[in-house]
Amino acid sequence: MLTIYQNEAKYDLLSLLRTPGFYLPALLFPAVFYYFFGVLFPYSGGDPARVMVAYCCFGVIGPALFNFAIAVAGDRQQGWLALKRLSPMPMSAYMMAKWSSSLFFAVIILLTLYVIGGSFSEVTLTRGQWLALTAVLLLGTLPFALLGLVIGLFCSDKAAPAVVNLIYLPMAFLAGLWVPLSVLPDYVQSIAYGLPTYHFSQLAMKVIGQDQGLSMGVHCAYLVVLSAGLAWVAHYRFRRMA
Amino acid sequence: MQDTLIEAIALRHAYQAGKPVLNDVNLAIKAGEVVAVLGPNGTGKTTLIHALLGSVAAQFEQLTLFGERQHGQHRKRALQRQIGVMMQVAGLTANLTVTEQLTLFASYYGTPIPVPELLQRFALTELATTQFGNLSGGQRQRLLFAIAVCGAPKLVFLDEPSLGMDITARHLMWQQVKWLRQQGCGVLLTTHYLEEVVALADRVVVLGHGSVTTELSMDVFKAQAAHADISIEQHYLTLIGAQQHVDDLSE
Numbered sequence: 001m002l003t004i005y006q007n008e009a010k011y012d013l014l015s016l017l018r019t020p021g022f023y024l025p026a027l028l029f030p031a032v033f034y035y036f037f038g039v040l041f042p043y044s045g046g047d048p049a050r051v052m053v054a055y056c057c058f059g060v061i062g063p064a065l066f067n068f069a070i071a072v073a074g075d076r077q078q079g080w081l082a083l084k085r086l087s088p089m090p091m092s093a094y095m096m097a098k099w100s101s102s103l104f105f106a107v108i109i110l111l112t113l114y115v116i117g118g119s120f121s122e123v124t125l126t127r128g129q130w131l132a133l134t135a136v137l138l139l140g141t142l143p144f145a146l147l148g149l150v151i152g153l154f155c156s157d158k159a160a161p162a163v164v165n166l167i168y169l170p171m172a173f174l175a176g177l178w179v180p181l182s183v184l185p186d187y188v189q190s191i192a193y194g195l196p197t198y199h200f201s202q203l204a205m206k207v208i209g210q211d212q213g214l215s216m217g218v219h220c221a222y223l224v225v226l227s228a229g230l231a232w233v234a235h236y237r238f239r240r241m242a
Numbered sequence: 243m244q245d246t247l248i249e250a251i252a253l254r255h256a257y258q259a260g261k262p263v264l265n266d267v268n269l270a271i272k273a274g275e276v277v278a279v280l281g282p283n284g285t286g287k288t289t290l291i292h293a294l295l296g297s298v299a300a301q302f303e304q305l306t307l308f309g310e311r312q313h314g315q316h317r318k319r320a321l322q323r324q325i326g327v328m329m330q331v332a333g334l335t336a337n338l339t340v341t342e343q344l345t346l347f348a349s350y351y352g353t354p355i356p357v358p359e360l361l362q363r364f365a366l367t368e369l370a371t372t373q374f375g376n377l378s379g380g381q382r383q384r385l386l387f388a389i390a391v392c393g394a395p396k397l398v399f400l401d402e403p404s405l406g407m408d409i410t411a412r413h414l415m416w417q418q419v420k421w422l423r424q425q426g427c428g429v430l431l432t433t434h435y436l437e438e439v440v441a442l443a444d445r446v447v448v449l450g451h452g453s454v455t456t457e458l459s460m461d462v463f464k465a466q467a468a469h470a471d472i473s474i475e476q477h478y479l480t481l482i483g484a485q486q487h488v489d490d491l492s493e
Contacts, residue, residue, distance in 0.1 A: 008346070009347070011346045013435075018337040078333030083327065086297060086327045087350050087391075088350045239299075
């Protein structure tokens with residue numbers, strides 16, 4: 001059984017590594033974005049560590065959302081997913097493979113942003129903070145992977161990228177990942193409380209002591225409930241799919 | 243005596259309420275038997291495969307798979323390991339090679355056929371390092387067929403397997419179906435090519451509007467055509483009630 005999981009993960013990653021159209025934007029976009037707007041022209045202001053963590057949140061969400069939404073929509077539309085469901089492969093192997101590929105790219109994105117932050121923006125964290133931050137940022141991609149999965153199960157392969165972009169960028173902005181929430185109007189802050197990007201970023205900010213003060217339990221509960229809900233929707237959709 | 247691999251009694255399915263796609267279909271496949279399911283487009287041939295495999299929520303009075311009663315859509319993994327499937331629309335990850343696709347799929351099974359043997363058996367050796375996206379339609383069909391049998395299954399579902407294949411590839415496919423039968427494998431084959439049916443099938447099941455309208459052994463099917471002094475094709479058109487329509491068009 002372990003071989004199935006290993007092979008699924010290996011070939012999913014191999015397939016992505018042969019798709020520059022996926023990994024180049026996924027890797028370069030957060031790094032370039034952070035370097036220009038977080039380091040060179042940091043008009044949004046704020047503590048350098050807070051800015052770096054915000055861009056890290058933005059960066060790791062991308063591969064989780066895109067890899068699931070676009071790949072699942074494509075596999076579903078081509079009939080590949082149907083063939084896999086008829087095979088003895090557990091669907092959890094397919095999901096784990098997609099998530100592990102997303103994590104692979106997330107790790108590269110984080111390392112790149114850490115290097116930029118440490119070298120050009122004088123971000124200094126303790127070793128414990130770096131490790132805790134990495135763990136929170138990687139684990140926190142799960143709800144976004146599930147969101148991508150749901151999008152992939154409902155949208156066509158042509159619609160999926162547009163739908164992801166439509167929710168990814170506004171969710172990032174409204175959660176204060178580019179501009180601190182404190183400088184945005186009050187109504188934007190009230191919107192932020194309903195967004196997974198906000199609760200995810202607050203958990204990451206808590207590691208560096210830059211969060212808004214809500215308890216960790218609130219953020220975790222929000223993300224766990226959201227993940228459970230999305231997993232249920234995905235399960236329901238799988239059952240209904242012919 | 244041949245073992246019954248799968249038996250469905252009163253299989254029903256409707257994608258929309260009141261519009262049944264399958265209507266009380268009875269079907270059984272024995273070990274070493276090739277059953278051809280025929281019928282015009284839209285008569286439920288592909289849905290029949292999905293219903294038997296549990297990928298649509300079909301109703302049935304009884305469904306037995308390898309002697310085990312089935313309930314609902316769930317099929318045990320141990321049973322799935324004994325089944326091979328080739329569906330009409332299956333695309334594969336475009337940038338994995340033929341060898342990688344076979345290696346991946348073979349890893350799902352306990353005792354798969356070795357990949358080099360699959361490559362040789364399906365004339366894919368020269369294409370071993372070619373990515374799926376660069377294969378022609380017929381080559382893709384060959385790979386999908388190889389994937390269907392990579393787990394050394396006891397029961398194989400082939401949904402229009404020779405679609406897009408050239409004559410050489412089609413004959414290669416026929417050889418492999420005959421090889422599967424020799425191994426004691428049961429095969430459900432849907433196709434629109436009657437020469438394929440004549441070459442491979444032991445039994446013919448004709449679907450019309452979701453119901454089995456005719457079920458004959460291949461020998462009886464051929465004998466009926468010979469007795470009426472008509473071709474196999476004309477006999478089939480008569481069975482599905484389309485002969486008059488074809489005659490009208492010819493006139």
